[in-house]
Amino acid sequence: MKTPSDLLYTKNDEWVRVKDNVAVIGITDYAQDQLSDVVFVEIVAFEDDELDQGETCAIVESVKAAADVYMPVSGKIIDINETLVDSPELVNEDPFGDAWLVKLELTDPGELDDLMDAEAYKNMERDDH
Amino acid sequence: MPEPTLFDISKANRRGVRYPEPDVPEADFPQDFLREELPLPEISEHEVIRHFTNISQYNHGVDIGFYPLGSCTMKYNPKVNEDVARLPGFAFIHPLQPPETVQGALGLMYELQEWLGEISGFTDVGLQPAAGAHGELTGVLIIRAYHRDRGDEKRTKMLIPDSAHGTNPATSAMSGMEVVELPSDERGNVDLEALESECDDTLAGIMITNPNTLGLFDENIVEACQLVHEAGGLVYGDGANMNALLGTCKPAQTGIDVMHFNLHKTFSTPHGGGGPGSGPVGVVPELADFLPSPVVIRAEKGDEKNAPFYDFHVPEKTIGRVKAFHGHFGMFVRAFTYMISLGKEGLRDVAESAVLNANYLRALIKDSYNIPYDRMCMHEFVVQGEWEDAPDIQALDVSKRMMDFGIHPPTNYFPLIVHEALMIEPTETETKETLDEVAQVMNKIAKEAREEPETLKTAPHQTPFGRLDEVKAAKDLILNTSLPEDYGED
Numbered sequence: 001m002k003t004p005s006d007l008l009y010t011k012n013d014e015w016v017r018v019k020d021n022v023a024v025i026g027i028t029d030y031a032q033d034q035l036s037d038v039v040f041v042e043i044v045a046f047e048d049d050e051l052d053q054g055e056t057c058a059i060v061e062s063v064k065a066a067a068d069v070y071m072p073v074s075g076k077i078i079d080i081n082e083t084l085v086d087s088p089e090l091v092n093e094d095p096f097g098d099a100w101l102v103k104l105e106l107t108d109p110g111e112l113d114d115l116m117d118a119e120a121y122k123n124m125e126r127d128d129h
Numbered sequence: 130m131p132e133p134t135l136f137d138i139s140k141a142n143r144r145g146v147r148y149p150e151p152d153v154p155e156a157d158f159p160q161d162f163l164r165e166e167l168p169l170p171e172i173s174e175h176e177v178i179r180h181f182t183n184i185s186q187y188n189h190g191v192d193i194g195f196y197p198l199g200s201c202t203m204k205y206n207p208k209v210n211e212d213v214a215r216l217p218g219f220a221f222i223h224p225l226q227p228p229e230t231v232q233g234a235l236g237l238m239y240e241l242q243e244w245l246g247e248i249s250g251f252t253d254v255g256l257q258p259a260a261g262a263h264g265e266l267t268g269v270l271i272i273r274a275y276h277r278d279r280g281d282e283k284r285t286k287m288l289i290p291d292s293a294h295g296t297n298p299a300t301s302a303m304s305g306m307e308v309v310e311l312p313s314d315e316r317g318n319v320d321l322e323a324l325e326s327e328c329d330d331t332l333a334g335i336m337i338t339n340p341n342t343l344g345l346f347d348e349n350i351v352e353a354c355q356l357v358h359e360a361g362g363l364v365y366g367d368g369a370n371m372n373a374l375l376g377t378c379k380p381a382q383t384g385i386d387v388m389h390f391n392l393h394k395t396f397s398t399p400h401g402g403g404g405p406g407s408g409p410v411g412v413v414p415e416l417a418d419f420l421p422s423p424v425v426i427r428a429e430k431g432d433e434k435n436a437p438f439y440d441f442h443v444p445e446k447t448i449g450r451v452k453a454f455h456g457h458f459g460m461f462v463r464a465f466t467y468m469i470s471l472g473k474e475g476l477r478d479v480a481e482s483a484v485l486n487a488n489y490l491r492a493l494i495k496d497s498y499n500i501p502y503d504r505m506c507m508h509e510f511v512v513q514g515e516w517e518d519a520p521d522i523q524a525l526d527v528s529k530r531m532m533d534f535g536i537h538p539p540t541n542y543f544p545l546i547v548h549e550a551l552m553i554e555p556t557e558t559e560t561k562e563t564l565d566e567v568a569q570v571m572n573k574i575a576k577e578a579r580e581e582p583e584t585l586k587t588a589p590h591q592t593p594f595g596r597l598d599e600v601k602a603a604k605d606l607i608l609n610t611s612l613p614e615d616y617g618e619d
Contacts, residue, residue: 034548036523039603063599064525064542088604 002029004096008112009121010072015096016115018106025072026100027060027091028121035062038091041084045102049077053111058101060091073111075104131594132183139170145177187593189537190401195559195567199509199540199552200294200342202372202394203401209470210397210463219462224454228440234458235439238425241465242409245390248476249371250381251411255420257456261369262296264389264408265336269304270448271387271412271419272334272363278419278446284362288327288335290319292343292544294367297336306333313546317341317502318349321356328360338367339380342544342552343502344487344509346373354384363387363416371395372556373484373508376477387412396464407460422447423455482557483508486564490555493568497575501547509554511547519578522585524549527574529596530588534570 003009008016013031017024032038040061045051051071058069080102084090090099106112116124172180190196196203214220222231242254258264269287276284287306289297291313298308309327314320319337335357339347347353354364366380366388372395374380380388392407393400400406412420423441431437468476484507491500491510498512514524528538528551540552555564577584589595 037600039600063603065545 003118003122005118008115012070014072016072021106023106024100024103029095032092032095036064038062038088041088043080045077047077074107077102077104079103135170139172143171143173145174194535196537197539197553197555199554204397204556205558206397206399210466213466214459214462232439235425237465238461239427239439241461244468245409249411250379252414253417254409254411255424256409257421257452258408259452260406261391261408264410265296265300267410267451268365268387268389269300271416273304274419274448283331284333286331287333291546292341317343317345318347319353321349321352324353325356328356332360332362334363334365336365340370340373340507343511344506346507350383373480375480377480387416392460392464397467398460398463405457407457418445419448420444421451479557486555486559490564494571497572511550511552513549514551515549516578519582521582522578524551526585530574530585532589533591
């Protein structure tokens, strides 16, 4: 399972790539593996929306289940990845690259401290069920 | 070979029906309404019969074999239910007939309300909702109406355990509630600490399923209901798993305020394939005035000389009508027949046998499958279709392989809190011999998963069709309306 070291992670298996005041988010390799074949991605956030940490910004649906993707940090949406509408399989193929979900301007950079680095995410305790 | 479609076997001018010469004067049909290009198949009667008989045999049902689809209670539906539902007095009446001409039907509805109330402990029951999720919506609308009626508009938070049916959060969201998910504790019960921390004056209620979707009786049910009540909220009971409780536990006495029944699960009215469900709702006295309208009442009790008189009644603060006419009446007749043929002892036997069967099967396969929350179960249990020494195998592969042995797959990937979940509900229908055979098959599949995983990955091998491409089916939708190109113009 890949866990790139330059990203930050949430316990809900989202990743965040931060550059200056802009963050890109997506779901992790572990998350796509658990979901299995993704058949549908709906980004429920729109450009210019201001969303709080923990609010739903996208829904990823696989043959097994539908999962909400939560905002790892608060921010103003500045771009959404529309290619996922026609090519949801990108979430399985390239979760950390082409399958980014939304791009946002941080409104509270302090919240980044709530996130885990790659090492902590890898060692995070998971419920075995 | 796949069965061709009716369009494939169509031959121009072939007919299934020959009409007699008309015995009334012929009239001209308006030319504007005639369509030359309407693509209807032209086939003979026996081709139609063979076609549908053939495709019916590709199917699996509880009349054909074991059907352990967890949470769906695919029990055998006694055929006497069908006989009674087809009695002309039930089958050929119209919902708009005056009450005095359909007293038998109204009497049956009244008794069914009473019996459901007796079984569950609720004082009042409404029969209208068309299915389980519809019953949930009705129940949550009743909770909303109750709070609004008291002028307590800020109560919009609905607590839902993480093991709940997906319809629970969907229902709450549709009713304008804010959904808050509650974790389960290490024994699979509602986590009381998490529950308590959400108990404030915005709490509308909780939606709770008992036994829950892990097939476990929630040991915290009484405390959970108390906490919610103390905070001013109401408790919605998802009655999907009532089959485990018949004659042994009345949900109203555990603290539930409003609950739906699934007549099509617990009381053997046929379902699957989208057939009509029925989701009556029972309530405690405080909520009786909010039931959907109308309910059936016994307006005159009757005596030795006079029959009772049944009538419709509009509850005072009703949330309104939730279904055209009076609900799925044919299902009421079947459920009523099931209840009256079993009697109270029989219904209790149903629950006890359902629980015994589930525990028996669980014990027979527990050495081959990991069982989270491994304790005495109720009418169903959840195992995991994954093994450390079979890294490529998923629950789906186990399910597909079961089909090779004439067994319908269990529910897959639900509840969501269990990885690679296989949810198994044998129901009371099955014999010990069937359960022994199923256990043997499941243990064999667990062994194959390690020794010959390819057999599972490529299953099923014995069905008319092999492994279907579920991704393609979900992703590439092809809609064919066959409408002429100029349809709808001018």
